[in-house]
Amino acid sequence: MKKSPWLLHYDGSSCNGCDIEVLACLTPVYDVERFGIINTGNPRHADILLLTGSINHQNEEVVKNIYAQMPNPKVVLAVGVCATSGGVFAECYNVKGGADKVVPVDVYIPGCAARPESIIDGVVRALAVLEEKRAKLAAEAK
């Protein structure tokens, strides 16, 4: 499970700063495929949900829907300060706040924008959580 994490990236209402850094992870400089990480566009294939940008009333249902479509075990990463807490937009009337307002977040990656290094580090930490969840599910199945 730890050797093959497939990512699903959803952009809430970010300024695209974090999204560009997420894509930068795939480039030859960072090359996350070294760790078997694949950026899949499909919730059914994904193990890790990577959220950028804050949650608002429009994308709330979308995020819930995507999360529900992912098969267990799954983990959620909030990337960038907007996704972790709402950031500077937290007080806005149209913003609900961070990703944890709608789905359970396992790893928070701060930064504006979050650096590729910290995103990769966050994914590696998420793998430990994923493994934990898998073991728990296996124990429950018994």
Add this chain to the structure above:
Amino acid sequence: MESLTGMLVYIIAAPLVGGLLAGLDRIVSARMQNRVGPPVLQPFYDVGKLFAKGTAEVNRLQVPLAMCHLIFMIATGAFFFAGGDIILTVFTFAVAAIFLIVAAFSSGSPYSFVGAERELIILLSAEPVLLLAMAGIYKVSGTFNLYAIAAGGKPLIIYLPGIFLCFVYILAMKLRKSPFDISYSHHAHQEIVKGITTDLGGFSLAMIEISHWYENTFLLGFIYLFFAFNTVLAAAAVALVYLFEIMVDNTNARVRWQLTLVSAWALTLVLGGGNLIALYMVNICPK
């Protein structure tokens, strides 16, 4: 007895060969893009993970259909490597593809639906080449029996260069490589997300992956058949063709389904048909 051994060796070894090939493919692709790439065993890690994941079935039919796809794909290669009948092999191959298409059609996802339609287009584009290849091989070697064809020692490539080129062309479709990865792409996500496999997850996706390993091994076996008169040359040809497909994959953008169909048929008609007509006109082939 020999045919049974060939069949058993294929059933056991093909997933290993196919998986390693997929791993090498990803490394070579990564190197072509100036990246390091994943470990060579990555495809095995992926499939292992998929088996450990929960499977969200969209309906009761999907998993049995995916399973049938795998079973018929194994049967295709088993007939081929047992030295059986080439017609039976090619038709079983088509049946395997149909099961995957039906599995994708059974889901409600529009991406899966479009993927299945495009997979049908691919089947439509690729099948004439396989039929012509069978006709050409029969004309040259006088038999449909694969064992006799391979043991006959006829240099098929010299008699059937046009059909061989057509086969290399459709190989890109069957290996799901650019520019013909219209129904499903290995790379990131495309305009129809994961196309034909969009609604297949966990256990069923793992079966599709394994079946793809069987499929690749069978297809490379078909390349081998054209050079079967010389083992070293055949192995080199298989390696070169596969490397060529990876290079084409990395240097070409995806084309539309119209171009996929028209180009494949045009090439089949001109090169494949021309090859066959030339064979009959010259009639140098002994009966």
